[in-house]
Amino acid sequence: MKFKKIKRASILGIIGNSFLLVIKGIIGFISGSKAMIADSLNSASDIFSSIMTFIGNKIASVPRDDDHNLGHGKAEYIYSLLISIVMILVSLITIKDSVLSLIYKNTYKFNIYLIIVCIITITVKFSLYLYTNSIYKKYKSLLIKTNSKDHFNDCILTLLNLISIILSHYGVYFVDGIVGIIIASFILIIGLKIYKESYDVLMDKSISLDTKKRVIDIINKHSEVKKINHFNSTPVGYKYQISFTIFVDGNLSTFESHKIADSLEKEITGTIDDIYLTVIHVNPIASK
Secondary structure, eight states: OHHHHHHHHHHHHHHHHHHHHHHHHHHHHHHTOHHHHHHHHHHHHHHHHHHHHHHHHHHHTSOOOSSOTTOSTTHHHHHHHHHHHHHHHHHHHHHHHHHHHHHTTOOOOOOHHHHHHHHHHHHHHHHHHHHHHHHHHHHOOHHHHHHHHHHHHHHHHHHHHHHHHHHHTTTOOHHHHHHHHHHHHHHHHHHHHHHHHHHHHHTTOOOOHHHHHHHHHHHHTOTTEEEEEEEEEEEETTEEEEEEEEEEETTSOHHHHHHHHHHHHHHHHHHOTTEEEEEEEEEEEOOO
16 A cells, blocks of 8 residues: 555656646746746656656565565665755756856846746645655655655745745846745755765664664563673664664573563564564573
8 A cells, every 4th residue: 555655646746747847947948037947947856756756666665585585675765865866966057057147147037927837836736745745644655755845845945936036026136046046955955865864774874872772771671681782773664673682591491581582572663663673682691
């Protein structure tokens, strides 16, 4: 169900952003508005993002096999990384063009269709945001989180664009270049955040100190555990697989020792949402 929902969101994103790209691109180039052109480039990157979401989701949905024992969940992060790189490149190009328009004091021809396009964009993007955000809240997918944030930020950026267009009607043209820079800067910041988040997972960043502390606290509640060692964590999709070694009284039987480990595994995995799987190794320790 999760992958079907994300697939549907990706297709809707491709359709919606393709429509917006066409109307924003045409009106932006006809009027010469840097803010609208920046917005159209943003729609182009959104189409790429939706396509990458579609492909990444398709690969991530493949069940684990003999070659991929932990499944294909990291595909989400590979494609999120690609999306972030495109967002960063698009934003840098747009910032350059907007700065040049301010330096050379470029103006553009006001057109009522600029306002109409902004209103249509906000309507489409806010609808996509509501839909994708509802999916993210349920399934916690980084790919859909990326899309959801992007749709919401597009609403804010298009609203700024609308303000600059209205001001241009009264002869205040320099705001267009400033809004172009603001739009591009938002895209840049979001792109960098997505890049870091994806990079961290692909490089097997450890669980947060807070989550690790919660795990240790659960272990410490079991007096049978005398010592903990070799604590490791590996990202699996948006969750983690953790493994560690516990030392128990050497007088305990093998059955009793593994019963303690089984109990801990169930408690940790069932209590902490960030944990996908808990693997515990048991070693005996000499009694004093």
